[in-house]
Amino acid sequence: MVFEENGTHSINEYRTSSSAEIKRHQTPIVKCIEQRFAQFQGDVDIECLEQLQVVKYKVDQQYKPHYDWFVEPKLMINGGQRVTTFFTYLQANCSMGETEFLAIPFNKSLHEQFCDILVCDEKSTELGIRFRPLPGNSIFWYNMNEYGEVDYLTFHAGRPPGKNGHKIGLNTWTRLNKVFIRPKK
Ligand SMILES: O=C(O)CCC(=O)C(=O)O
Ligand SMILES: [Fe+2]
Structure with missing residues (x-):
């Protein structure tokens, strides 16, 4: 479900989870979180951050495979392309609900040492790595390179709990x- 600015909401088959925006700098804690994310990225201007967005998944809700970078130019008029994504797990109570990067090859010898944060099971195929939703952990990635080219390896999904x-x-x-x-x- 996607909540629109005018207070309405719409059911989006592609993304069945719900989301809510947190007003920029709403409280000192919100500002502190924004600052920490900005500092992590080499002190980028916090005004370059979109409003924080909380997403909630119930059983079987998901966000199907997608890119976070924009395809439609109109979405870039205000702020330009999405350079990076931080996704922080706040709460989760099950082993499923991973974030899956479908275009990144699962390399047993390379990834096996990270089985505490990645799912390494019989379903680990050659393509696709899956991050466990461990509360307190964040995953961070660049959606584009230094030449301004978008990265197709960032194709990912929020799997259903x-x-x-x-x-x-x-x-x-x-x-x-x-x-x-x-x-x-
Ligand atoms: O829920 C996840 O694991 C990923 C969420 C996501 O990709 C998004 O909200 O853009
Ligand atoms: Fe995403």
């Missing part, structure tokens, strides 16, 4: 330029 499962995560997207947030009336 299993039986009695749920997952809550925090998206922090950083844009090329400052994002102007329209004041709410």
